[in-house]
Amino acid sequence: TIEAVIFDLDGVITDTAEYHYLAWKQLGEELDIPFDREFNETLKGVSRTDSLERILILGGKQDAFTAQEKEALATKKNDHYVTLIQHISEQDLLPGIIAFLDEIRATGLKIGMASASKNALTVVEALGVRHYFDDIVDAATVAQSKPHPEVFLRAAEALGVAPERCIGVEDAAAGITAIHAAGMYAVGVGPETTLHEADYRVDSTDLLSLEQILASR
Numbered sequence: 001t002i003e004a005v006i007f008d009l010d011g012v013i014t015d016t017a018e019y020h021y022l023a024w025k026q027l028g029e030e031l032d033i034p035f036d037r038e039f040n041e042t043l044k045g046v047s048r049t050d051s052l053e054r055i056l057i058l059g060g061k062q063d064a065f066t067a068q069e070k071e072a073l074a075t076k077k078n079d080h081y082v083t084l085i086q087h088i089s090e091q092d093l094l095p096g097i098i099a100f101l102d103e104i105r106a107t108g109l110k111i112g113m114a115s116a117s118k119n120a121l122t123v124v125e126a127l128g129v130r131h132y133f134d135d136i137v138d139a140a141t142v143a144q145s146k147p148h149p150e151v152f153l154r155a156a157e158a159l160g161v162a163p164e165r166c167i168g169v170e171d172a173a174a175g176i177t178a179i180h181a182a183g184m185y186a187v188g189v190g191p192e193t194t195l196h197e198a199d200y201r202v203d204s205t206d207l208l209s210l211e212q213i214l215a216s217r
């Protein structure tokens with residue numbers, strides 16, 4: 001039996017995935033490494049340092065900077081991102097998310113979060129949904145980036161629920177891989193093209209229904 005639902009944040013609860021994209025894109029242009037949305041799919045769910053590394057590899061510039069310079073570049077991206085999320089509020093919750101969280105609560109399941117972002121708590125608080133989560137695990141305390149399962153395993157542990165009794169919800173291919181590697185049931189939100197490995201998939205958050213997810217197992 002399923003006892004918990006563990007959420008990714010960016011691109012699932014709110015559309016901050018778009019802000020991460022815009023912030024990386026701006027940094028990419030500053031570095032003369034332009035990229036499109038298709039390449040951006042490979043950055044989704046991936047940590048700040050790993051994302052920078054992927055962009056530098058794309059531009060053939062992975063050896064052009066010292067570790068210290070790379071840190072400064074990652075900070076620059078985060079400055080762009082923090083500017084973009086400055087005004088987010090509960091208006092920025094994706095459609096149907098509150099109804100879905102309420103349904104999970106009413107069913108008596110625990111609710112967790114497994115985010116790769118160091119900005120996760122700030123965003124969750126700005127959205128006004130902190131109280132829904134029994135626990136939040138973010139990048140501050142996790143060593144390995146998705147697709148590694150660490151963040152999902154840590155989230156299950158924090159909830160006191162065995163991984164095989166957890167459902168993970170993700171918008172990124174790396175996230176679906178991480179959920180499976182953790183031994184959980186993977187729910188994808190987004191297009192089939194990127195999320196074909198999910199156990200169950202919806203096109204958008206307003207279609208998320210715990211009843212239907214449980215019935216799909």
Ligand code: BG6
Binds near residue numbers: 017044046115116
């Ligand atoms: C993930 C996003 O949630 O967090 C990635 O999907 C992002 O796009 C990663 O790079 C790290 O976020 P932050 O806020 O720590 O730079």
Ligand code: MG
Binds near residue numbers: 008011017171172
């Ligand atoms: Mg995401």
